[in-house]
Amino acid sequence: MPDHPQSSVTEPAGEFRETFLYWIEDPEHHATVRRFGDLFGQLIGEAQLVVRNPREHPPTGIWVCEFIRAALLDAAHLRTELAEVADNVGAPLPANEVRLMIAVADLMPEFDAWIGRLRAGLDAATAAAAGKDAADAD
């Protein structure tokens, strides 16, 4: 399995996930797809006809909530990955791997609490914004 030092956010990944880019093994291909992801994001940004354009359609409360929820879903993806790592806790592991597991396990409750707080706040805000946006539309 290759190690891609360039994956450590030294170059922009654009709209591609790091977890996708990682699987592209050849460093040259990896760098090309990474650059394409960045270019693709810029092209989409320029093509304002297909994306939500704040200048023409000022974001409503509900849209802001949906966008935040999407970013939160991206953040929560880490939790899935770490849970897979933690599945191997019972296996005989080298000392450095055990140390990593302990470090991850120590941080997980904090991370879970953060996600939980944010989701609860967002659900409340979404419900409030849905009512408000509907009232404004009437």
Added chain:
Amino acid sequence: MPTDSKRSTVFRESFLALFEQPEHEAALRLIGKVLTSLVWEGKDLLDAPASTPRSTRLRDAKCAVGDLHQAVDMLSEIGQQVDDGFKRETTRLMLAIADAADEVEPIADRLDAAFTRFLATPEPEE
């Protein structure tokens, strides 16, 4: 908005959320699936060296920490988008989210440091 299991494995959800037309978003999700298949099939064609499952999982998780940093930046930026055009409730939410992003940044940094330390250690001989 997809559930965790329906999430695109290629594109960030915060990117897909920008698309106004549901069919455009759906098309990109499909392209993401095709890209994933292509990469996996290409690996066979290229006769890639066998990977170590343990390293793979951990390195993949480290990449997910990279994605967390990106998501946190995105949440942070939402707070910077506040202007007079937003309703008071929306502005309050945007500022609260930016504060929440600041809260999680140290957690992401500590995870990143733990993975970096681990990956810098040579793998023990089998």
